[in-house]
Amino acid sequence: MKILALILLAGFILMAPVLAAPPVGSTYKTVPPKVRFVWLHVNVDSADMPLAAYQFELKATQGDVTIVGVEGGLHKAFKKPPYYDPAVLKKENRIIIAAFNTGNDLPAGKNRIASVHLMVEGEIEPEYKIELTVAADPNGKKIPNAKINLKKGNTK
Amino acid sequence: MTANNQQSEPEDFQVPQKLIDDLNILYTPTEQAPLPVDRSVLDQARRHFSRPKRRVWRHAVRWASVAAAAVIVFLFVLVDPLGDDFSGPSQDQQDVSSPLAKMDREDQYEAKKQVDPQEPTQDESPLTVAMNTDHDLTDKLTMDRNAPLSAPLGFAARDEFSSMKANVALRKQDLDRSGRVDILDAFFLARHIEKQLELQNQWDVTGDGTIDQKDVDAIASTAVRVRKDVL
Numbered sequence: 382m383k384i385l386a387l388i389l390l391a392g393f394i395l396m397a398p399v400l401a402a403p404p405v406g407s408t409y410k411t412v413p414p415k416v417r418f419v420w421l422h423v424n425v426d427s428a429d430m431p432l433a434a435y436q437f438e439l440k441a442t443q444g445d446v447t448i449v450g451v452e453g454g455l456h457k458a459f460k461k462p463p464y465y466d467p468a469v470l471k472k473e474n475r476i477i478i479a480a481f482n483t484g485n486d487l488p489a490g491k492n493r494i495a496s497v498h499l500m501v502e503g504e505i506e507p508e509y510k511i512e513l514t515v516a517a518d519p520n521g522k523k524i525p526n527a528k529i530n531l532k533k534g535n536t537k
Numbered sequence: 538m539t540a541n542n543q544q545s546e547p548e549d550f551q552v553p554q555k556l557i558d559d560l561n562i563l564y565t566p567t568e569q570a571p572l573p574v575d576r577s578v579l580d581q582a583r584r585h586f587s588r589p590k591r592r593v594w595r596h597a598v599r600w601a602s603v604a605a606a607a608v609i610v611f612l613f614v615l616v617d618p619l620g621d622d623f624s625g626p627s628q629d630q631q632d633v634s635s636p637l638a639k640m641d642r643e644d645q646y647e648a649k650k651q652v653d654p655q656e657p658t659q660d661e662s663p664l665t666v667a668m669n670t671d672h673d674l675t676d677k678l679t680m681d682r683n684a685p686l687s688a689p690l691g692f693a694a695r696d697e698f699s700s701m702k703a704n705v706a707l708r709k710q711d712l713d714r715s716g717r718v719d720i721l722d723a724f725f726l727a728r729h730i731e732k733q734l735e736l737q738n739q740w741d742v743t744g745d746g747t748i749d750q751k752d753v754d755a756i757a758s759t760a761v762r763v764r765k766d767v768l
Binding site (some may be wrong): 466 | 602713722725
């Protein structure tokens with residue numbers, strides 16, 4: 382009886398992939414998901430205060446979005462790629478980005494501080510939530526009135 | 538003698554009829570074998586001739602069993618029951634209650650039950666803790682008593698140890714004592730290094746004996762880590 386059970390189990394396990402495979406000669410049409418790439422420019426408005434450090438969190442709240450790349454901003458103080466967790470790339474729809482500059486040439490007012498590149502799958506238009514965790518002046522003091530916003534665009 | 542050997546057999550050689558009759562009488566069975574005996578002999582013969590097949594069949598069963606065992610082991614390895622996905626708690630609220638804490642919780646719950654038997658079983662007990670896995674380093678540790686107790690104790694102890702380790706490391710990186718590790722901690726250290734201000738030994742977060750850009754990068758990396766519970 383045990384041998385019979387073993388035989389049945391082994392047969393089932395060994396034959397399962399064979400049975401699950403499509404029949405020889407059959408053809409299946411696979412429809413690839415619609416994929417497009419978009420970018421998000423992140424702007425911080427520090428009013429009249431020089432921006433020396435920032436940290437924000439970006440999350441896709443709708444749509445099938447994967448983060449594929451991060452680059453720095455336009456001002457030379459934040460031109461270098463910011464700090465981010467590389468583990469999120471191609472895996473997560475959430476990212477924390479931060480950077481600082483200890484120099485004297487710092488941007489004030491509204492500036493693009495970073496850009497995020499994303500891959501969007503499917504038809505659902507993604508929605509994003511961005512939160513400025515911290516923005517600080519050269520002395521490390523938080524800039525209370527700093528604002529953050531996003532500008533969306535499609536990669537051609 | 539030689540001449541006799543060279544003699545050829547006569548071409549019209551025939552067995553005498555008398556000899557044929559005698560041989561028939563001698564070897565013809567006088568009576569039929571009983572049916573059960575006949576069957577028994579046939580069965581034995583069949584069994585004898587089917588032995589090689591049975592041996593092959595036994596080999597097939599043996600190999601199939603080995604293959605099945607290998608597949609099962611492979612599937613277990615593939616599923617990775619010890620991996621991160623196995624741990625029930627999410628990354629945002631990881632259970633780090635220790636076996637000791639669990640025992641205490643049970644004991645104290647029992648004690649409380651004895652004191653107040655009317656107490657509903659779904660009460661909230663503050664006896665066990667779950668560490669915050671965000672970068673906030675507050676000491677407010679909360680978890681309800683319905684937290685899973687089914688995890689093996691080894692896992693819980695391992696989780697507790699790694700979480701304690703993570704918490705200590707996080708506290709070390711919170712240089713401005715704001716209660717969380719963020720980019721300002723890295724900025725704080727970078728400014729101190731650049732302006733050659735006084736540095737404290739505890740700011741050597743990498744533990745390499747020097748306080749430099751590596752420590753700044755380490756703090757910044759912690760600040761942007763999405764999985765806060767992993768260091």
